[in-house]
Amino acid sequence: MKKYSVLLVEDDQLTALSFLALISKQWAECECFYAKSLSEALKISQQNKIDISFIDMDLENPLEGLELIKKLKKSTYKVVLTSHEDQQTIFKSYSLGCNDFLGKPINGPILTKIINKFLLLRDEDVDQYLTQTFLTQDEVYLGQLRFINKWALSDVPLLILGPTGSGKSHLAKEIHSRGKKDESKLMHLNCAEIPEALFEGELFGYKKGAFTGATQNKKGKLEMAHEGTLFLDEIGSMPLSIQQKFLRVLEEKTFYPLGSEVSVTSNFRIICATCDNLEKLINEKKFRSDLFFRLKGEEIVIPSLGDRRADIAIIVEYFLSSNYRKIILTPQLMKKLASYSWPGNMRELFLLLNNLASLDKGILDVEDWQDGEALEEGSSTFQFESLRGDILEKGLACVMQELESKIVMEIFRENKFKVRETMRQMKMSNATFYKILGRAKV
Amino acid sequence: MDKELHDIKSDLSSLRTASEVLSGIYFKDKKISLQMIQLMQEKLQKIKQLIESSAKEN
Numbered sequence: 001m002k003k004y005s006v007l008l009v010e011d012d013q014l015t016a017l018s019f020l021a022l023i024s025k026q027w028a029e030c031e032c033f034y035a036k037s038l039s040e041a042l043k044i045s046q047q048n049k050i051d052i053s054f055i056d057m058d059l060e061n062p063l064e065g066l067e068l069i070k071k072l073k074k075s076t077y078k079v080v081l082t083s084h085e086d087q088q089t090i091f092k093s094y095s096l097g098c099n100d101f102l103g104k105p106i107n108g109p110i111l112t113k114i115i116n117k118f119l120l121l122r123d124e125d126v127d128q129y130l131t132q133t134f135l136t137q138d139e140v141y142l143g144q145l146r147f148i149n150k151w152a153l154s155d156v157p158l159l160i161l162g163p164t165g166s167g168k169s170h171l172a173k174e175i176h177s178r179g180k181k182d183e184s185k186l187m188h189l190n191c192a193e194i195p196e197a198l199f200e201g202e203l204f205g206y207k208k209g210a211f212t213g214a215t216q217n218k219k220g221k222l223e224m225a226h227e228g229t230l231f232l233d234e235i236g237s238m239p240l241s242i243q244q245k246f247l248r249v250l251e252e253k254t255f256y257p258l259g260s261e262v263s264v265t266s267n268f269r270i271i272c273a274t275c276d277n278l279e280k281l282i283n284e285k286k287f288r289s290d291l292f293f294r295l296k297g298e299e300i301v302i303p304s305l306g307d308r309r310a311d312i313a314i315i316v317e318y319f320l321s322s323n324y325r326k327i328i329l330t331p332q333l334m335k336k337l338a339s340y341s342w343p344g345n346m347r348e349l350f351l352l353l354n355n356l357a358s359l360d361k362g363i364l365d366v367e368d369w370q371d372g373e374a375l376e377e378g379s380s381t382f383q384f385e386s387l388r389g390d391i392l393e394k395g396l397a398c399v400m401q402e403l404e405s406k407i408v409m410e411i412f413r414e415n416k417f418k419v420r421e422t423m424r425q426m427k428m429s430n431a432t433f434y435k436i437l438g439r440a441k442v
Numbered sequence: 443m444d445k446e447l448h449d450i451k452s453d454l455s456s457l458r459t460a461s462e463v464l465s466g467i468y469f470k471d472k473k474i475s476l477q478m479i480q481l482m483q484e485k486l487q488k489i490k491q492l493i494e495s496s497a498k499e500n
Binding site for chain 1: 451452455456458459460462463464466469471474477478481485489
């Protein structure tokens with residue numbers, strides 16, 4: 001089997017033949033795909049995992065090739081073939097995600113340089129990529145992450161374990177985006193968010209009239225994940241009544257939507273995540289052991305932030321440079337951050353940094369954060385006079401939103417950042433909860 | 443004329459790449475060589491016609 005796959009998108013047949021001859025001579029490890037048009041290229045890229053693509057900038061229409069850059073997977077190394085050398089076009093290509101240029105007429109030695117650069121980035125900078133993507137230099141965690149391409153390219157079920165807020169969803173998304181499945185087909189279902197009565201319909205879909213309220217046909221997540229990935233977050237919360245039925249789907253890849261007599265086939269890859277101890281749930285008869293072993297093709301354990309404190313500096317630097325470039329943390333505050341236990345993991349750290357940033361100070365020091373929590377003026381008690389002033393200044397709607405966020409975040413923090421517990425206590429729908437979280441940039 | 447000029451430049455670029463490949467000592471695939479030569483002939487013919495029609499116009 002060839003190690004790398006190349007996609008050439010070129011409408012001129014002579015250039016295409018020349019290019020294919022050059023690349024097959026210079027790079028024996030590659031398998032080449034060839035497309036004459038944008039639509040052909042998209043079809044090939046959806047059916048195959050493409051490592052590197054060479055795209056003619058001018059296909060049927062001028063600059064049409066640039067459209068393709070946006071549509072190819074992030075993991076594909078994109079090289080634009082062009083005879084244009086104007087700065088504006090080059091800038092536009094890079095802003096769309098192009099990685100390199102190859103000028104026409106195509107020159108063998110320059111093609112070799114581009115291939116070498118691609119190989120260098122793929123093989124030698126893998127740790128740098130992992131550190132930047134997962135914000136870690138922890139050897140134990142990195143040791144696992146180095147298998148990311150293997151996980152991405154196989155269809156083996158993955159079970160991601162880790163405490164709440166540690167980045168399980170992020171890892172699942174990265175694995176999916178590097179794989180050979182359609183990048184747009186990642187179906188995410190948080191099992192903890194769906195009430196038991198609605199779970200079956202959400203997963204399997206239903207036909208119109210299947211039950212009271214089923215006013216139209218609805219596709220379930222299983223069907224929508226066909227030729228993609230089904231990501232089941234908080235799998236430990238899957239109702240026991242569904243587990244048997246779901247196990248059968250994993251084995252047969254077919255199922256019946258509610259109220260339907262016609263079976264549906266779905267070829268999906270399964271990734272699950274949980275912060276629960278599934279073995280404990282099995283002992284308590286809350287989770288089926290056969291389903292557990294079926295899901296545990298490969299097990300990935302994300303360490304808690306408390307177990308990789310050296311990463312706190314990397315995370316803080318990343319967060320501030322992405323969101324608050326003008327804020328500096330003193331070494332004393334950094335030391336204090338590094339010594340805290342972080343029960344809410346990265347989610348808690350991001351929340352704290354947002355709160356600290358809202359203090360509107362350029363330099364943040366230890367006194368800005370007391371007892372493991374960010375200082376917020378009047379964080380738990382609201383003074384009427386101060387509220388009145390705020391309402392007159394910012395308007396009622398804005399102040400009400402701020403109050404809502406403060407209350408939700410306070411209870412979220414009290415619950416050690418457990419999503420389910422917070423939603424249950426506040427009798428709040430998941431949509432409202434995540435909207436407020438989004439507003440607080442969590 | 444701009445479009446024609448652009449097409450000629452594009453064809454010349456394609457011909458140059460093809461001649462580099464065909465003249466390389468490593469390239470020994472006869473079937474592809476013949477296919478490339480035929481495509482080169484077509485491009486040269488097209489360029490010749492464009493030059494002739496342009497000369498007539500001027």
